[in-house]
Amino acid sequence: ILVHVVTQKGKGYDPAESSSDKYHGVSKFNVLTGEQAKAKPNAPSYTSVFAKSLIAEAERDDRIVAVTAAMPSGTGLDKFEGLFPARCFDVGIAEQHAVTFAAGLASEGYKPFAAIYSTFLQRAYDQIVHDVAIQSLPVRFAIDRAGFVGADGATHAGTFDVAYLSCLPGMTVMAAADELELMHMVATAASHDDGPIAFRYPR
Helix, strand or coil, X not given: CCCCCCCCCCCCCHHHHCCCCCCCCCCCECCCCCCECCCCCCCCCHHHHXXXXXXXXXXXXXXXXXXECCCHHHHCHHHHHHHCHHHEEXXXXXXXXXXXXXXXXXXXXXXXXXXXXXXXXXXXXXXXXXXXXXXXXXXXXXXXXXXXXXXXXXXXXXCCXXXXXXXXXXXXXXXXXXXXXXXXXXHXXXXXXXXXXXXXXXX
């Protein structure tokens, strides 16, 4: 017996049904309007610093492209896509494909930035090894949600990426100590063409 169940995200709750990228993980919200009550940040998030830095680099170099696996707003690539829609690719919930796709782009002379949460990048380890590192392709990995990330919960804590990337041939791994370092790391990655490079940062 095979039971095939077709689901719809947010079925029965209009705000969730009408929003393709919200209500995946929610904080307190108004049930009638769907508006989430989030605390106001007192500093820019690392995600927004990454997005602004990548946009600045992309304005100078039209070979820069971005790849996300169904997380455009979570990784900040929604802002990039708003300015460069033809240079931003959302491959859906398919981290493995995102990495191989980025490898293909790199092999054709593009400068792909694959923006993926640390914990989800684990899913694509085989592709990182075989399609990127062994081929020595300059794929740039923007590893969001590195370390313990609080509100996203234990399933989104990215604690293994340094270990599983550092052992790969030709892989450069960087970790941002602050927002300024992250800006410099994006610029460094944009100019790096000698094999894969990764930079990690918290939420």
